[in-house]
Amino acid sequence: MALEATQAMDPPIRREEEIPRNQGRQSKLKVYIPNDIDRAIGDNARHFVNECGRVVRTRAPLNVKNWKEALTIYGDAMWKEIEGKFEIKEGGSYMKLQAFVVDTMQRLFRLWKARLHYYYKSLGSELTKEERLKYPPPDLPQDQWQYCVERFGSIEFKKISERNSKNRLSEKRTKTTTGNLSFAEVEDILTQENQGVKPPADVIWLVEHTTRNNEGVLHWADESRSKEIHEQLKVAVATHGDSMTQEEILLDVLKPRSGYFRGKGTALRGYSKGSMQLEHQNLTNEQQNQIQIQEQRIKELQETQEKTTKQLQEAQERTSKQLEQQREDMQRSMEEMKQQLLNLTTVAAATSAIADATLESLLQAVCWQGWGGFVREGGRGREGLLAGGGEGLQGWGQGL
Structure with a gap:
């Protein structure tokens, strides 16, 4: 991306016929990169890759987060060094050479850091940080070596290194x-x-x-x-x-x-065959995952349906039992009420008979008591009776 942005402002000469040849300068070495593989082969292949490695070791900074950041900062300078010494053979693409250089430098950048780590470990584990700083690798600036010592000695890097070491020991x-x-x-x-x-x-x-x-x-x-x-x-x-x-x-x-x-x-x-097989495998795995997800959902729906059906059946059974119990309770209550009514009727009839007999006895007792009081009162009773006239006597008779 950095190279493309630089070329957009200052496009390089790309076509071979546009490069002046008769000016006494040294000719470039030709590199052959087959169309079906992303590697240089032929007479100058080793020299070309070695030169990419030299440029990476002398130009690419180590105190960056990743290769992308290093390429953004120094990518243009690194590319121009390679471009000044090599060119792709006839029939090859300029952009293919440029892409191959960037890819090769990225790979060699990782290898360069790995070799520096090996050199760091070769100094021995007993050395302190200050002692390690006294033994930088040849041609490596002191500030870059200081970053490596701090990086390689960090807990985070040690964890990553141990994990990668275990992976390399895989069978x-x-x-x-x-x-x-x-x-x-x-x-x-x-x-x-x-x-x-x-x-x-x-x-x-x-x-x-x-x-x-x-x-x-x-x-x-x-x-x-x-x-x-x-x-x-x-x-x-x-x-x-x-x-x-x-x-x-x-x-x-x-x-x-x-x-x-x-x-x-x-x-x-x-490579198309590998890509097709990989895509087919990924598609198959994705389809299998989708099938498993659908089967799981169907299973969950079935379980939910069975659970709901069971709950409905249990609810219906509880409702039927409750209705049956209510019907029995109502029947029993009606029987009890009926019996109570019958008992009340019997009691009422007996009470009525007793009341009638009691009233009759009471009236008789009152009547006789009242007549005896009239006799005992003598003249006063006679006067009262006479004073009442016929109405008093008539009322008395009605009371009897």
Whole structure:
């Protein structure tokens, strides 16, 4: 992005015919980068990569967060150093060379920091920070080394380093014996030695993962993983023959990996077969995840429906029992009320009879008592009776 922004303000000369040739300056070295792989091969490939490494070590700052920040600050200066010495071979794209330079420098920037960390550890764990600062690597500015010492000695970096060390010890990892040569360069050298015919995948794998001692005995770089893969590649080559390319056989045996082509490194990230298989695998995984999610949802809905149905049934049963209990209680209450009414009727009838008899006895007693009082009162009673006249006597008779 920094290079594109710089070129937008000051576009460089891109077409070879626009570069003046007869001015006595040294000609540039030509680099060949195949269209199907992101690696330089041929006579000047090693010199080109080594020069990228030198520029990174002398130009790229270490006290930055990441490569993107380093490229933003010094990317233009680093690119111009490479551009002044190299050019892509005829038929190649200027933009491809530029992209390859940036990608190569990024990879070498990580390797440079890793080597500095190895140098830091080689000084010994007993040295203090101040003592380490006295032993900077050759050609590394003191301020950059001070940043490395502080960074490598931090707790955060130590945790990351321990995690990466464990990952490198994984049984699935393989070791190579090609040194600084990339897989693409090894393949190109073997192809040239084989009269221009690319060797099969198992032969290239054998060369990249084995060495021979002074007696000519073959040794694998790791204990068993590389040898196991080689046997699988031999079977695949014998089975498929020319019906599959080398890349397809590698994909069939080693399986695709995001951002990395097993057996080819990061140079073949855009290979269509690997991308298709990886996309297909990701799509399959996504579909399986979606199916699992849908099945889980269906299961949850079924469980919810069963739970709701069970709750409704229980509610209906409780309601039926309550209605039945209410009906029984009502029937029992009606029977009790009926019995109470019957009892009240009987009691009322008996009470009425008793009341009638009591009233009659009472009236008789009052009548006789009143008549006796009249006799006892003598003249006063007679006067009262006479004073009442016929109405008093009549009322008395009615009372009786």
